[in-house]
Amino acid sequence: MSSPSPQSNPQPDLDESINVTKAHGRVELETAATLRESRIAENGHEPVALWVIVACGIVLLVAGAVLGRAGNFFSYGDLTRPNYVRDEIPGGAAKGPASKPALAAFSSRGKNIYASKCNGCHGADAKGDGTNYPSLVGSKFVIGDTQKFAMIVLNGIQGPTSSGKVYGAGVMPAQGAGMTAVELASLMTFVRNSFGNETGDVVSIDMATKAFEISAAREKAGQSVTAEEIAAKHMTMLPGEVLEPATMVNPSNLTPAP
Ligand code: HEC
Structure with a gap:
């Protein structure tokens, strides 16, 4: 190699x-x-x-x-208009419940309260049964002065009734327990303007509030009223601010609509 x-x-x-x-x-x-x-x-x-x-x-x-x-070097004031109020949304005002005349609004609320508290005894037509339960149609204790009617609802009544008759069922039990002034006002307005009764007026919430005060201050507070006590003390209208029947109110809280 x-x-x-x-x-x-x-x-x-x-x-x-x-x-x-x-x-x-x-x-x-x-x-x-x-x-x-x-x-x-x-x-x-x-x-x-x-x-x-x-x-x-x-x-x-x-x-x-x-x-x-x-200074206003970085002020946001430049970006806003002073006292600027936004326009109402079109149709926005119509969103709430439509207001109703007080008499109609109170009556339609009162109708439900009658159905749950009074119907069972006085009947759907409020005519009673002639023996055990008196009629509320044309009753002198329902129409006329408001104070006597309020005292009967809040405390019940021991006969004789306005007609002089004592009914078989005996004493009407008090109905005021748990009742609010709005409920009392609307119930009374309904009964006074239904079934043939036609007082044409409204029992205002203010008047109903006064009714609770008068009821609590009664000499025989807690006992049912009698025709005698009514004649002596309650033959009068409830004090308090009157509400004209045509006043437009908000049907959900029964206060005057804006
Ligand atoms: C448990 C049955 C009963 C219920 C519930 C009842 N009542 Fe009565 N009510 C009577 C009786 C009974 C009398 C008559 C009492 C008597 O003769 O001693 C009477 C009497 C009355 C009177 C007097 C009538 C008059 O002409 O003297 C009025 C007003 C009245 N009731 C309204 C009402 C209202 C309003 C309600 C509902 C909030 C109601 N009552 C619920 C049984 C009842």
């Missing part, structure tokens, strides 16, 4: 033409350039130092506080 010729390169990957000193110098230069460039952001500017950002923030805060206090 012949020995390798002097021309053939025993390490073919190594370029013999490389000048090691020169190459080393180039590497040094390139490294320096890379280091320098890595500090420069892509947009070509040097990054801003953090302390500069913080300092700017503090300056803006102070300036904002001073200028804002001194």
